Amino acid sequence: xxxxxxxxxxxxxxxxxxxxxxxxxxxxxxxxxxxxxxxxxxxxxxxxxxxxxxxxxxxxxxxxxxxxxxxxxxxxxxxxxxxxxxxxxxxxxxxxxxxxxxxxxxxxxxxxxxxxxxxxxxxxxxxxxxxxxxxxxxxxxxxxxxxxxxxxxxxxxxxxxxxxxxxxxxxxxxxxxxxxxxxxxxxxxxxxxxxxxxxxxxxxxxxxxxxxxxxxxxxxxxxxxxxxxxxxxxxxxxxxxxxxxxxxxxxxxxxxxxxxxxxxxxxxxxxxxxxxxxxxxxxxxxxxxxxxxxxxxxxxxxxxxxxxxxxxxxxxxxxxxxxxxxxxxxxxxxxxxxxxxxx
Amino acid sequence: xxxxxxxxxxxxxxxxxxxxxxxxxxxxxxxxxxxxxxxxxxxxxxxxxxxxxxxxxxxxxxxxxxxxxxxxxxxxxxxxxxxxxxxxxxxxxxxxxxxxxxxxxxxxxxxxxxxxxxxxxxxxxxxxxxxxxxxxxxxxxxxxxx
Numbered sequence: 001x002x003x004x005x006x007x008x009x010x011x012x013x014x015x016x017x018x019x020x021x022x023x024x025x026x027x028x029x030x031x032x033x034x035x036x037x038x039x040x041x042x043x044x045x046x047x048x049x050x051x052x053x054x055x056x057x058x059x060x061x062x063x064x065x066x067x068x069x070x071x072x073x074x075x076x077x078x079x080x081x082x083x084x085x086x087x088x089x090x091x092x093x094x095x096x097x098x099x100x101x102x103x104x105x106x107x108x109x110x111x112x113x114x115x116x117x118x119x120x121x122x123x124x125x126x127x128x129x130x131x132x133x134x135x136x137x138x139x140x141x142x143x144x145x146x147x148x149x150x151x152x153x154x155x156x157x158x159x160x161x162x163x164x165x166x167x168x169x170x171x172x173x174x175x176x177x178x179x180x181x182x183x184x185x186x187x188x189x190x191x192x193x194x195x196x197x198x199x200x201x202x203x204x205x206x207x208x209x210x211x212x213x214x215x216x217x218x219x220x221x222x223x224x225x226x227x228x229x230x231x232x233x234x235x236x237x238x239x240x241x242x243x244x245x246x247x248x249x250x251x252x253x254x255x256x257x258x259x260x261x262x263x264x265x266x267x268x269x270x271x272x273x274x275x276x277x278x279x280x281x282x283x284x285x286x287x288x289x290x291x292x293x294x295x296x297x298x299x300x301x302x303x304x305x306x307x308x309x310x311x312x313x314x315x316x317x318x319x320x321x322x323x324x325x326x327x328x329x330x331x332x333x334x335x336x337x338x339x340x341x342x343x
Numbered sequence: 344x345x346x347x348x349x350x351x352x353x354x355x356x357x358x359x360x361x362x363x364x365x366x367x368x369x370x371x372x373x374x375x376x377x378x379x380x381x382x383x384x385x386x387x388x389x390x391x392x393x394x395x396x397x398x399x400x401x402x403x404x405x406x407x408x409x410x411x412x413x414x415x416x417x418x419x420x421x422x423x424x425x426x427x428x429x430x431x432x433x434x435x436x437x438x439x440x441x442x443x444x445x446x447x448x449x450x451x452x453x454x455x456x457x458x459x460x461x462x463x464x465x466x467x468x469x470x471x472x473x474x475x476x477x478x479x480x481x482x483x484x485x486x487x488x489x
Contacts, residue, residue: 297452
C-alpha cells in the first residue's frame with residue numbers, strides 16, 4: 001500500500017522518502033519515479049545514495065537522476081568546498097553588548113589579565129600601603145595628608161592611565177575576532193601613540209584627578225564641603241561627554257587624520273554610558289561585597305568596623321579588577337561606531 | 344554573562360511578586376479563618392507549611408519552568424536564553440534540581456561571585472551548578488529584548 005498523494009511537493013517528497021525506507025519494491029519504485037519527475041538538488045541527494053541499490057530498477061532510476069542532475073550543473077553538498085561557519089552575531093541590546101565584551105576578553109584572557117595586572121601595580125601598591133596601615137603608624141600619617149595621596153592621583157590619571165590604555169587596550173584588541181582589529185593590536189604599542197593619548201586625555205584626566213582629590217580632601221576634613229567636588233564633577237562630566245577624540249578611538253586609528261563618524265567619545269552613546277554606570281555600580285558592589293565577605297569568612301569578623309580608609313583600599317582593588325572590562329567596553333563601542341574604512 | 348544576570352534579576356522580580364502574594368494569602372488565611380488561636384498555629388504547623396511553600400517558590404520556580412517550559416524561565420525567555428544538557432537535549436528533573444540547588448555554591452562569598460568567576464573561566468560559560476549538572480545555557484534565535 002502506498003501513501004496517499006499529498007498536495008504539495010514537500011509533502012510528496014517526504015512521502016517518497018518513507019516509501020523508499022519501507023523495503024517494499026513497488027513502493028520504492030514508485031518513489032523513485034516521483035523523484036525522477038521532481039528533479040533538483042533534493043532528488044539528486046537521495047538518488048546519489050541509491051545508485052548501488054540491490055533493486056536494479058531503483059538503481060537505474062537513481063543513476064538517471066544523477067546523470068540529469070550533473071548535466072544541469074548541480075553539485076552535492078559533500079562535494080562542495082568546506083566553508084567555515086560564519087561567526088557573526090547581531091547585537092540587539094545593551095546586555096548582549098556587554099556579553100560581547102566578555103566574549104572578546106575571553107579570547108585573550110591570559111594576555112588581558114597579565115597586562116592589566118602589570119599596569120595595575122600602582123593600584124595594588126596603594127592598596128598594600130593602605131592595608132599596611134594596620135602595622136606601621138607612619139603610613140597612617142602619610143594618608144592623613146592630602147599632599148601624600150593627591151599627587152599620586154594626578155600622576156596616575158595623567159601619565160599612567162594612557163599607559164594602561166595602551167597595554168590593556170592592545171591586549172583587548174588581540175582578542176577581537178576581526179582580523180583588521182587584531183592587526184591594529186600589533187602596531188599601536190609605540191611611544192608616539194602613548195604621547196598622543198596623554199595629550200588627548202590631558203584635560204579630562206586633570207579634571208577627573210581633581211574630582212577624586214577634592215573627594216579625598218573632604219574625607220580628610222581638609223575641605224568641609226562637598227561643593228568643590230560636585231562642581232568639578234559637573235565640569236568633568238561636560239568635558240567627558242563632549243570629548244572629541246578619546247583613547248578608545250586613538251588606539252584603533254591607523255591614520256590619525258581618518259574620518260571618524262563617532263566624533264565624540266560619549267555624546268552619541270550617552271544613554272549607553274549611563275546604563276554602563278549602573279552595571280558598573282553593581283559590579284563594584286559584587287567585588288567589594290565579595291572581598292569583605294571573604295575577609296569575614298577568614299575570621300576578620302570586625303571587617304565592617306575597619307576605618308573608612310580601608311574601604312578605599314577595597315574600592316581601588318575592585319577598580320583594578322573591573323578596569324579591563326571598562327576599557328574593553330569603550331573600545332568595542334568605539335569600533336561599532338566607526339566607519340570600517342577608518343581602521 | 345550579563346544577559347544571564349539580567350534574566351536572573353527578571354526572575355527574581357517575578358519570584359518576589361509571587362512570594363508577596365503568598366505572604367498576603369498566608370496572613371489572610373490566618374486572620375479570616377481564626378487560625379491564630381488554633382493548635383495548627385501554636386504548634387508551628389502553619390508556619391512550617393508556609394516555609395515549605397516559600398522554599399518551593401524559591402527553588403522550585405526554576406525547576407518547574409526548566410522542565411515544563413522548554414528550559415526557559417520567564418527571565419530566560421525574555422532574554423533569549425535556554426538551559427539544555429551538554430549534548431543539546433532537554434534538561435531532566437535531576438539535572439535541573441542539581442543546578443538550582445547549587446545556586447547556593449554559586450552565590451559564595453557574596454552576590455554570585457563564584458558563579459561569575461566560573462562563567463568567566465569555563466569554556467562553555469558554565470556556573471558551578473551547570474558544571475555539576477552537565478548543563479549549559481545557550482542563546483536562542485528568538486526572544487530579543489527591544
